[in-house]
Amino acid sequence: MAERNPTARAAYERLEAALHAVLEVEEFEGLPTEWVIVxxxxxxxxxxxxxxxxxxxxxxxxxxxxxxxxxxxxxALTRCRAEISEE
Incomplete structure (x- = not known):
């Protein structure tokens, strides 16, 4: 983990926990090895x-x-463009 203050560390831990919760609800399988939020x-x-x-x-x-x-x-952008082109 990058050198972060305790508040930032706690916020990123909550963000990752939220990501895992959403992946479970969306029925993703496996372990998220990489992710980026724009x-x-x-x-x-x-x-x-x-x-x-x-x-x-x-x-x-x-x-x-x-x-x-x-x-x-x-x-992700390629998939998005493909979905748009199918509409």
């Missing part, structure tokens, strides 16, 4: 303009090698 946050800046921040959350707040992270994201 988050988009929107806000209004001091000049009244909309700002979008996009980030990723990784296990323990740490990192995955880029080739693995990009592979996960690319595969």
């Amino acid at each position: 988050v988009a946050c929107q806000r209004i800046d001091d000049e009244g303009r909309g700002v979008t921040q996009i980030g990723t959350l990784l296990p323990d707040g740490d990192s995955l090698p880029y080739h693995r992270l990009m592979g996960l994201l690319d595969f």
